[in-house]
Amino acid sequence: MTTPLSQLGEFGLIDRLRRRFDTPPEGIVGIGDDAAVFPGPDGRGEVVTTDMFVEGIHYDFAYVPLHLLGWKVVSATLSDVAAMRAQPKFFFLSMALSNRFTVEGVDAVYDGIAAACQYYDTHLLGGDTTTIRSGSVFHGVGIGEELPARITYRKGARPGDLICVSGNLGAAFLGLHVLEREKEVLRDTHGAAPHLDKYRYLLERYLRPVARFDIVRTLNEETVTTTAMIDISDGLSSDLLHILHQSQVGCDIYEDRLPIDPLTFKTALEFNLSPATCVLHGGEDYELLFTVPAEQESRVNRIPDISVIGRIVADPAHRIFHTTGGGKAALTAQGWDSFLKKQAASDTE
Amino acid sequence: MTTPLSQLGEFGLIDRLRRRFDTPPEGIVGIGDDAAVFPGPDGRGEVVTTDMFVEGIHYDFAYVPLHLLGWKVVSATLSDVAAMRAQPKFFFLSMALSNRFTVEGVDAVYDGIAAACQYYDTHLLGGDTTTIRSGSVFHGVGIGEELPARITYRKGARPGDLICVSGNLGAAFLGLHVLEREKEVLRDTHGAAPHLDKYRYLLERYLRPVARFDIVRTLNEETVTTTAMIDISDGLSSDLLHILHQSQVGCDIYEDRLPIDPLTFKTALEFNLSPATCVLHGGEDYELLFTVPAEQESRVNRIPDISVIGRIVADPAHRIFHTTGGGKAALTAQGWDSFLKKQAASDTE
Numbered sequence: 001m002t003t004p005l006s007q008l009g010e011f012g013l014i015d016r017l018r019r020r021f022d023t024p025p026e027g028i029v030g031i032g033d034d035a036a037v038f039p040g041p042d043g044r045g046e047v048v049t050t051d052m053f054v055e056g057i058h059y060d061f062a063y064v065p066l067h068l069l070g071w072k073v074v075s076a077t078l079s080d081v082a083a084m085r086a087q088p089k090f091f092f093l094s095m096a097l098s099n100r101f102t103v104e105g106v107d108a109v110y111d112g113i114a115a116a117c118q119y120y121d122t123h124l125l126g127g128d129t130t131t132i133r134s135g136s137v138f139h140g141v142g143i144g145e146e147l148p149a150r151i152t153y154r155k156g157a158r159p160g161d162l163i164c165v166s167g168n169l170g171a172a173f174l175g176l177h178v179l180e181r182e183k184e185v186l187r188d189t190h191g192a193a194p195h196l197d198k199y200r201y202l203l204e205r206y207l208r209p210v211a212r213f214d215i216v217r218t219l220n221e222e223t224v225t226t227t228a229m230i231d232i233s234d235g236l237s238s239d240l241l242h243i244l245h246q247s248q249v250g251c252d253i254y255e256d257r258l259p260i261d262p263l264t265f266k267t268a269l270e271f272n273l274s275p276a277t278c279v280l281h282g283g284e285d286y287e288l289l290f291t292v293p294a295e296q297e298s299r300v301n302r303i304p305d306i307s308v309i310g311r312i313v314a315d316p317a318h319r320i321f322h323t324t325g326g327g328k329a330a331l332t333a334q335g336w337d338s339f340l341k342k343q344a345a346s347d348t349e
Numbered sequence: 350m351t352t353p354l355s356q357l358g359e360f361g362l363i364d365r366l367r368r369r370f371d372t373p374p375e376g377i378v379g380i381g382d383d384a385a386v387f388p389g390p391d392g393r394g395e396v397v398t399t400d401m402f403v404e405g406i407h408y409d410f411a412y413v414p415l416h417l418l419g420w421k422v423v424s425a426t427l428s429d430v431a432a433m434r435a436q437p438k439f440f441f442l443s444m445a446l447s448n449r450f451t452v453e454g455v456d457a458v459y460d461g462i463a464a465a466c467q468y469y470d471t472h473l474l475g476g477d478t479t480t481i482r483s484g485s486v487f488h489g490v491g492i493g494e495e496l497p498a499r500i501t502y503r504k505g506a507r508p509g510d511l512i513c514v515s516g517n518l519g520a521a522f523l524g525l526h527v528l529e530r531e532k533e534v535l536r537d538t539h540g541a542a543p544h545l546d547k548y549r550y551l552l553e554r555y556l557r558p559v560a561r562f563d564i565v566r567t568l569n570e571e572t573v574t575t576t577a578m579i580d581i582s583d584g585l586s587s588d589l590l591h592i593l594h595q596s597q598v599g600c601d602i603y604e605d606r607l608p609i610d611p612l613t614f615k616t617a618l619e620f621n622l623s624p625a626t627c628v629l630h631g632g633e634d635y636e637l638l639f640t641v642p643a644e645q646e647s648r649v650n651r652i653p654d655i656s657v658i659g660r661i662v663a664d665p666a667h668r669i670f671h672t673t674g675g676g677k678a679a680l681t682a683q684g685w686d687s688f689l690k691k692q693a694a695s696d697t698e
Contacts, residue, residue, distance in 0.1 A: 003452040013455065014478055020459055024472045039390040046395070052443045052477045090387065094401045094488060103352040106362065110369055123373045125385035128401045129363055132486070139397060139443060139477075139488045285405065294382035349524060 010014040023159070032246070034083035035151050040145045047144040047151065049080035055135040063179040066105050068207045070112025076233065079211035079286040080121055083231035086146035088122045088213065094139040096132035109138075119336075120213065135149030152221070152290065155230035157247035159314040161291035164306050166215045168259040169236055170275065173282025174267045175199065175206030201263050215305065216288075222299050229290040235281040238333035239289055241319070247291075250318035253310030253331065258312060280321070281333075381595070382502050383432035383579060389494045396500065398429035403486040413529040415454050417556045418487070419461025426489030426581065427469055428635040429559035432580035433502075435495035437471045437562065443488040445481035458487075463528040469562065499569070501639065506577035506596035508663040510640040513655050515564045517608040518585055519624065522631025523616045524548065524555030550612050558635045564654065565637075573648050578639040584630040587682035588638055590668070596640075599667035602659030602680065629670070629680075 007060060007102075017031075024030045029037040040046030053059060054074055064072075078088045086327055097106065117124050178199045196203060211231075219226060228243045236258075244251055258279045268275040291312055292300050300306055321332040354362060365381075373379045378386040389395030402408060403455055404424055413421075427437045437647060442462055446455065466473050471491075482677075527548045545552060557668055577592045585607075607628045617624040640661055641649050668680040 002454075005450050005455065006448060007448065008452050010478065010480075012436050013452070015479070016452070017459060019618050020456075020463060021473050028472065028474070030472065030474040031476075036441070038438070038474070040389055040395075041388040046389075048439075048441065048490075048492070049472070050443050050488070052445055052479050052485075052486075052488060054445050054479055054481045056482050057445075057480055069536065069687065090385070090397075092385070092397065092399050092490070094399050096401055096406075096486060097354065099353065099355060101354050103354060103357050103362070103365070105351075106354065106366070107369075110366060114369060123377065123379065124370050125373065125377070125387070125397070126399060127380075128399050128488075129359065129366070130401050130403055131359075131406055132403045133405050133484065135482065137401075137403075137481070139399070139401060139444060141397075141441070141490050143397070177388050198614040215427060239464050254532070293404060 004025070007154065010290040029153070030185040034080040035086075035142075036306040037084065037151060043148070044145045044330045045086070045148045045151050047081050047084045047086040047146065049077060049142045050081065051077040051139075053138040055137065059327055060183070062183045063208060066108035067112035067115070070109040071116045073138045073140050074113055074116035074120065074122075075209045075211050076286065077142040078122065078144075079209070079231040079233065081144035082140045082211045082213050082216050082288060083229055084144070084146070084151050084225055085149055085216050085219065085229055086144035087216070088120045088142060088211075090125045091117055091122050092125060092127045092141035092144040094128040098132050098134050098136060099273055101136065106187060112326045117135045121210065145236045152226045152229040154228055154230055154243050154244040157243050157249050157250060157291040157312045158293070159310040159312055161227050162297060162300065162308045163240070163253060163289070163310040164295055164300055164308050165232070165236065165259060165287055165289050166212050166293055166306055167285065168261045169232065169285050169287060170264045170268065170278035170282040171205035171261055172201050172209060172284040173206075173278055174264055174271070175202035175204070176284070176323070178202055178267070179206065187191060199263070199267065201261065202267060205286060209284060211286060212288050218303050222303060224296055224299050225293055226290045227293065229288060232285050232289050233283055234289045235333070236284045236289065237331055241331065241333050243289070243291065243321060244316065247312070248316050250313045250315045252308055252313060252318075252320050252322060253320045255324045257307060257309045259307040259309075276323070353681040360436045378502070378601070378674040383429040384491075384493075385433075386433065388498060392496070393494045394435070394497045395493065395502050396430050396433045396435040398426060398430065398491045400489045400491070400684045402489070403485040405487065409532070411532045411589045413556060415457035416461035416464070417515045419458040419475055420465045421461075422487045422489050422587065423462055423465035423469065423471075424558045424560050425635065426491040427471065428491075428582065429635060430491045430493035431560045431562050431565050432578055433493070433495070434502050434565050435456070435493035435500060435577055436565070436579055437491060439474045439492040441469050441474060441476045441490035443477040445486040447481050447483050447485060450485065467604055469560065471549055484625045497671045501575040501578040502595075503577055503579055503592050504568070504595040506592050506598050506640040507642075508598060508661055510576050510661040511643055511646060511649060511657045512589070512600060512602060512636050512659040512661060513641055513649055513657050514581070514585065514608060515561050515620065515655055516636040517582065517610045517613065518634050518636060519613045519617065519627035519631040520551050520554035521558060521625055523613055523620070524551035525633070526551070526620055527551055527616070528555065548612070548616065550610065551616060557634065558633060559691055560635055561637050567652055571648050572653060573645055574642055575639045576642065578637060581634050581636045582632055583640050584632045584682070585638065586629040586680055590682050591664065592638070593668060594642065596661070597665050599662045599664045600659055600680070601662060601667075601669050601671060604673045605672045606658045607657060608656040608658075625672070
């Protein structure tokens with residue numbers, strides 16, 4: 001009997017694989033969160049995450065410069081360390097490159113890797129280098145650590161908790177849209193210089209994302225308790241559903257509280273897209289989504305770059321998106337597969 | 350200016366990349382050995398290694414069954430943990446699969462992964478699952494630990510040390526030769542059953558290699574000191590040269606002491622290959638190659654599955670292979686590139 005992978009879908013496959021493995025021993029957290037956690041030095045938890053990036057699926061060299069790909073591989077991988085509320089320490093880069101690559105090209109990728117590792121105060125400790133018949137694949141391993149009491153999983157959200165998000169959302173997704181459109185233009189006009197200056201912020205968000213360890217540090221300084229946390233790589237809706245599913249709770253979230261940059265809003269309309277849809281389903285913003293006990297609302301409100309977008313409720317079936325017009329919609333992750341065709345793949349963790 | 354990657358070669362590229370990175374802080378070992386090492390729990394060293402496996406480069410589904418690929422990915426990755434004389438603890442598997450894969454196929458790969466993890470008493474803690482346009486790529490991360498005093502690097506070999514190797518060599522390489530030949534036969538005859546029974550041991554060595562943690566345990570039990578260690582993935586000659594290079598020493602090794610299975614010997618002749626060449630340059634045996642202080646010779650001799658094949662000398666330029674007939678040849682790794690075309694890629698670590 002043969003069943004095509006497409007019939008199961010990516011998350012179906014991950015669920016199937018997860019069930020095949022035993023629960024790890026006490027004190028060790030395996031498959032099912034942004035990263036695995038096991039005992040590290042000095043009573044700290046060691047946090048390990050892996051991320052695979054495939055040419056033609058996760059990046060397109062028609063518009064992604066090599067050094068920014070290097071930067072993004074580090075940032076996207078380490079974002080899963082931030083999503084555990086941990087500090088980054090080490091990075092491993094593996095790559096499979098076809099003969100099409102030049103030495104200078106590899107140097108450029110490494111420029112981006114080195115710049116990102118320096119930015120995150122993280123040491124590159126190794127990796128593997130190999131050939132591939134066509135295209136390229138990069139694989140990052142991020143290792144971090146933190147006190148076990150601070151490490152935050154997806155499963156701890158409780159009824160009444162505030163749902164918080166850092167930064168703003170939908171920008172990376174529209175940056176990708178702009179680049180895809182320019183790629184078509186470039187193809188038709190054989191190299192005309194694209195006029196992208198006015199979209200600079202969106203392109204930056206897509207091409208040069210930043211893992212939000214600054215938010216993690218601020219949460220530590222302000223002694224904010226986080227009951228659940230995830231980074232937004234697939235889209236707010238999809239990633240919030242992971243928290244709800246694993247915490248066995250529901251939510252109310254409000255359109256008028258969603259953080260969106262004015263340029264994201266304007267560009268969404270230019271592409272005939274609903275800005276709220278871009279915020280809900282656009283991926284790759286790498287912002288942090290987390291829940292905080294209601295009594296800490298004033299502490300959270302002191303932090304400038306955090307928005308409270310809703311609240312956790314007890315009923316797992318209650319997953320409501322309240323629109324600005326007073327309407328209600330069920331929160332779904334369905335938008336994702338068809339919406340972000342370039343991202344037909346995602347984290348197991 | 351553009352320079353093709355082929356001009357630099359794989360080891361040239363790795364050397365180039367290595368120079369680009371700062372030395373990690375005290376107590377941390379990065380690029381340049383079988384694995385990276387940093388502080389773990391209870392004063393132990395944490396050992397981390399990564400390995401990438403690319404379809405068409407490292408494996409061919411024409412003759413590699415899916416469950417054995419899963420087994421091999423775990424074994425080859427963890428072999429680098431054994432090569433640090435450490436114990437395995439955790440494994441992470443990432444995979445990029447094209448639509449050609451079926452759910453049952455992924456299950457089969459996982460059967461092999463699970464069997465190997467169980468065999469090595471290692472927990473699978475996570476990974477990443479994604480799509481790729483064609484072919485497949487697997488990536489393993491192996492994590493182990495050991496007391497810092499036991500962890501053995503490539504750089505510690507000293508003049509007078511005995512050069513030791515576990516098991517026997519060249520078998521996996523000839524197993525690959527047999528499979529490559531059968532693939533041609535199968536192609537010509539449209540599915541005639543291959544008669545491979547008499548090569549079973551060689552096929553097993555190629556398709557189902559075992560990381561030699563049993564040797565590590567025996568060395569611990571017999572309290573044998575190891576001054577340098579590596580696993581033989583590229584071939585005895587190439588991997589011994591890594592030890593010599595990093596320890597800045599030379600060697601004498603002796604043809605008549607090289608461990609070779611009678612079937613390897615016989616099959617080499619059948620393929621018109623020199624058995625010694627297969628032992629020196631055949632890769633993927635995943636045996637351990639290590640050096641031991643001369644005064645521990647009697648301890649080493651008590652261990653049945655270890656052969657002493659030569660001795661370390663002070664002069665780094667003295668790298669002599671003594672043939673059975675009394676001749677001398679310089680030890681080189683040159684055989685490797687042209688010899689093992691299927692393995693045009695290897696470890697960075």
